[in-house]
Amino acid sequence: MAHIVVAGxxxxxxxxxxxxxxxxxxxxxxxGQWQVPATADVVLVxxxxxLAGARETCQHLQAHDCHPPVLLLVDAQALGIxxxxxxxxxxxxxxxxxxxxxxxxxxxxxxxxxxxxxRCGPVTIDxxxxxxTLGDQPLELTYTEFELLKYFALNPGRVxxxxxxxxxxxxxxxxxxxxxxxxHVRRLRAKxxxxxxxxxxxxxxxxxxxxxxxxxxxxxxxx
Numbered sequence: 732m733a734h735i736v737v738a739g740x741x742x743x744x745x746x747x748x749x750x751x752x753x754x755x756x757x758x759x760x761x762x763g764q765w766q767v768p769a770t771a772d773v774v775l776v777x778x779x780x781x782l783a784g785a786r787e788t789c790q791h792l793q794a795h796d797c798h799p800p801v802l803l804l805v806d807a808q809a810l811g812i813x814x815x816x817x818x819x820x821x822x823x824x825x826x827x828x829x830x831x832x833x834x835x836x837x838x839x840x841x842x843x844x845x846x847x848x849x850r851c852g853p854v855t856i857d858x859x860x861x862x863x864t865l866g867d868q869p870l871e872l873t874y875t876e877f878e879l880l881k882y883f884a885l886n887p888g889r890v891x892x893x894x895x896x897x898x899x900x901x902x903x904x905x906x907x908x909x910x911x912x913x914x915h916v917r918r919l920r921a922k923x924x925x926x927x928x929x930x931x932x933x934x935x936x937x938x939x940x941x942x943x944x945x946x947x948x949x950x951x952x953x954x
């Protein structure tokens with residue numbers, strides 16, 4: 732889950748549905764304020780109604796060396812005006828579907844100054860240090876458990892089948908059955924503990940889904 736900061740917001744009534752449907756934290760900074768919170772992963776500059784103001788915002792951000800990637804939200808008809816001098820990292824049109832918006836945000840997160848960190852809900856994964864923490868507590872994970880949790884955290888809210896998890900985490904050359912996924916999910920849940928194991932949700936007859944917000948307790952489900 733990314734922290735998206737909206738800067739230079741236009742007079743539109745809120746962001747497009749493609750942004751509001753995704754599981755990200757979105758906050759706004761007042762118009763004319765250039766100070767971006769340190770927790771921001773992506774700065775979204777809304778250029779739908781004020782192109783000149785949006786360009787000024789982007790250039791102001793570019794003048795500061797340490798800032799998150801800048802994503803410009805723009806009307807498709809204005810694409811011909813945008814050039815290299817704007818100082819943006821990427822752009823997205825306001826008619827883009829949630830899948831495209833999510834993909835662009837993911838790519839921007841990987842270009843940011845903390846590309847080695849993956850945060851989703853209470854879980855933080857440091858890919859460089861090969862460590863995972865739950866809140867401020869370290870998790871003792873095996874190699875496969877670490878890779879599985881990282882893949883879950885990189886795909887929040889997405890339903891992942893057991894076969895898909897096998898190919899992405901264990902690799903195409905793995906010849907074991909899908910039951911090994913269930914075993915590792917059970918171990919991960921145990922290490923997350925009863926307060927957080929609900930983040931890994933079972934999708935009956937399909938696979939699993941990782942939720943940034945803990946799923947409320949329900950009747951017991953076998954993995």
